[in-house]
Amino acid sequence: MFERLSRSWALVKASAAVLKQDRQLLVFPLISALATVVLVAAFALPVFGLGWLDGLTHGQGNGAPAAAYGLGFLFYVSLYFIIFFFNAALIGAALIRFDGGSPTVGDGLRIANSKFGQILGYAVIAATVGMVLRMIQERVGFIGRLIVGLLGVGWTLATFLVVPVLVSRDVGPVDAVKESAGILKKTWGENVVGQSGIGVVFTVLHFVVVIAGVALVMAALSSGSGLAFALALLLTLAAVALTALVQTALTGIYAAALYRYAATGQIGQGFDGQALQQAFAPKR
Template identity: 55%
Template sequence: MFDRIRRSFDLVRASAQVLRQDNHLLLFPLISAGAWLLLVAAFALPVFGLGPVDGMGEGGLYSIGFLFYVVQYFVIFYFNTALVGAVMIRLDGGSPTLADGLRIANARLPAILGYAVISATVGVILRAIQERLGFVGRLVVGLIGAGWALATFLVVPVIVTRDRGPMDSISESTALLKRTWGENVTGHIGMGAAFGLVYFGLAGGSVLLAILLLAAGAVSPVFFFLFGAVVVLALLACVLFQATLTGIYSAVLYRYAVDGSASAGFDKGLLASSFRQKS
């Protein structure tokens, strides 16, 4: 466990070195988050504000849910493609701009849309299984979801560099995974452990500080409101950094899977141990 946490922090440090060269890479997940909030509002207002949900029927709800999944995934994959495209330019020695990343994503719109539709279909099917089978369904969904996340981990870099369709990109992502890390891959070492500790420390420290301030009895409600706002902004900043660093990591990992190179100061041994085998 401690070895996994250490390697997770090593990935954070290596990815941060790339980010320091191009701080504007943070704009891609930031714009994506803003677009996602607008998307949620666009779906929530008509469904919950302008009409009764109960009268729509199960079919109508699933149709709206599927459409929401498609548009949501499209937004996420579009800006992930732009981010990874910009990172690829940096790995090739260039100096990418926001426009460069968006240009690459615009050139891959059909593949991004197709991948969004496939992912939405998988998401709706898994949601239906979970709702109908209860606890067993949650176990099944957890296993299938983990396998799907693993198989598609390199899809966006494939779309960026190879300009392939969604099905071919999924197939190549799976093939690269098996060819580089073996047939019995069961999971990967990412940045989740490192950022999990960061989130836990931030949330726990905030709660502890709030308790101490309350015990002192000299804090106004306005201060607590501002304090809560700062904590929320700090958590959102961590989410933003995690999304950006994960995009950088996926681009570097794809390069390693293709030609065995360790780009941008990443340790080759760290990349080689990114995925673990079934015991």
């Protein structure tokens, strides 16, 4: 247990060292988050304003359910495309750093744009899988929902390295999914979550930030100052957002290094070879 936590923290620090050299990598998850907000706002009108959400939930209305499912699929595709596109930009920039270069935001965006078609194709695949799993989950009991949830986890693990594959190789989304699943199956599929560590570390960090933020907001509220309350709330939200941005950036950097090591045996700049080998250790 303690060895796993120690290794997790070492990998987080290695990813953070890369991010420290290229702080502009935070721009990619920031743009992704802002684009997601715009996307949600764009889809909010037909979903809520036209009452399609009620039709989707209750199966009522003149053609609303079919239209709602179609809109939902389009939303999923758009959302996944935004996430994958800027993740590809982040990973592309990180790979430049691993090769000894000095990446810029423009470099990352150019790499992602060069894979536009593949990323869109992968977004369609991911949206299809997500919609199918959700539709099944809505029609089964508790045990069925549990099984579907496990299938969702399996899909997440199998596709963990799809974006690095798309960025690094001239392959389509289907082949990228197969390659990602193959790497996980041969190496560390069962242990990817526990041994990557970034999720564990940032779960703790998010908890600390939220608790500290709540305490700060409560203290400001008890002071009776509206300005102090507003500042405390904004500071808390900013801290939560910054933590999420850093986590997203570190996860992308780590995924890039992990794929690079799995595919070529080369270690990214700032990463410890032994730690990466342990991350790829098969389950015992």
